[in-house]
C-alpha cells in the first residue's frame with residue numbers, strides 16, 4: 001500500500017519543491033469569514049458547529065497541485081479549506097474541491113497518478129504510455145474524466161465555485177443517531193461559473209485573487225452549505241463514486257467572507273487543514289482516501305514549517 005512518505009515524495013518529484021510552501025495546493029489565498037448554521041443541521045448533529053452560533057472562520061482558496069505559480073487561466077482543480085473555531089474552543093476543519101467526486105478510489109491510485117503524470121525530463125511532458133498504463137490499472141478514473149468531458153475547469157472566480165466534501169462523513173446526534181452525509185458549499189445565487197479558454201486568455205495568471213478582492217469591495221460573498229444524506233445503496237467508502245438520483249438535501253448554513261489576505265503573511269499560512277480535525281458530533285467514514293490524507297498533510301506541514309523557520 002502507498003505510504004504518506006511515498007505520496008509526498010512523488011508530489012515533490014512531480015512539481016518540484018518551493019521551500020516553506022505546501023507540497024500540494026501550493027498557490028493560494030487566505031481569508032477570514034463567518035459561518036452560521038440552521039436548525040435543520042442541529043437536528044442531525046450535536047456538533048457545536050451546527051447549534052446556530054456565529055462561528056469565526058479562517059480559510060484558504062487554492063489551486064490543486066504543487067506548482068506555486070500555477071496560472072489561474074489554465075484548467076485545474078480548486079480547493080476551499082476552512083477552520084472553524086467553535087464556541088467551546090474546539091477546532092473543526094474541512095478541505096474541499098470544486099470537483100463533483102474524486103478521480104481515484106484509493107491512496108494507491110493517488111500515488112500512481114502522481115508517478116504516471118510526472119514530466120519526463122527528456123520531453124518536459126508526462127510519458128503518454130505511463131498515463132495510459134495508469135488509466136488501465138485504475139479504471140475508475142474514467143468516471144470523472146467522462147463527467148468533466150467538454151466542461152471548462154477555469155473559474156470565473158474563487159467566489160463562483162461550488163466546493164464539495166467528496167469524502168463521506170457521519171453526523172451524530174446527542175442520542176447517538178448516525179447519518180452518513182456528503183456536504184457542499186454552493187455559491188450565492190447558485191452562480192457557479194467557469195470561463196472558456198478564450199475568455200480566460202486575456203485575464204492573465206493571477207486574476208483569481210484580484211477578482212476575489214474586487215468582488216468583496218463591491219459587495220457580499222457567501223455560500224450556502226448543503227448536506228446530502230446518503231441513500232441505502234450509496235457508496236460510503238469510495239470517493240470516486242458519485243451519489244446519483246434523488247436525495248434528501250438539507251440546508252445547513254451560510255458561510256460569509258469578511259476579508260481576503262495574501263498567502264505570504266496571513267493566518268492560514270501556518271494552518272494544516274487536516275480534514276480529520278473534526279468536532280464531536282461529526283465522524284469520518286471508513287473511506288481509505290480520507291484516512292490517507294492526515295498523515296500526508298502532516299508530512300507536508302512539518303517540512304514547510306521547518307523550511308520556513310530556517311528562512312527566518
Ligand code: HEM
Pocket residue numbers: 007008021022023024025028060061062078079080081095096097102106107110164165166167239271272273289292293296297298300301304
Ligand atoms: C490520498 C489523497 C490525498 C492526498 C495524499 C492529499 C495530499 C495533500 C497535501 C500533502 C496537501 C498539503 C497540506 C499542507 O501542507 O498543509 C493537501 C492540501 C489540500 N488538499 Fe489534499 N490530498 C488528498 C485528497 C484530497 C481530497 C479528496 C480533497 C478534497 C475533497 C483534498 C483537498 C485539499 C485541499 C483543499 C488542500 C489545500 C488546503 C490548504 O489550503 O491548506 N485533498 N492535500
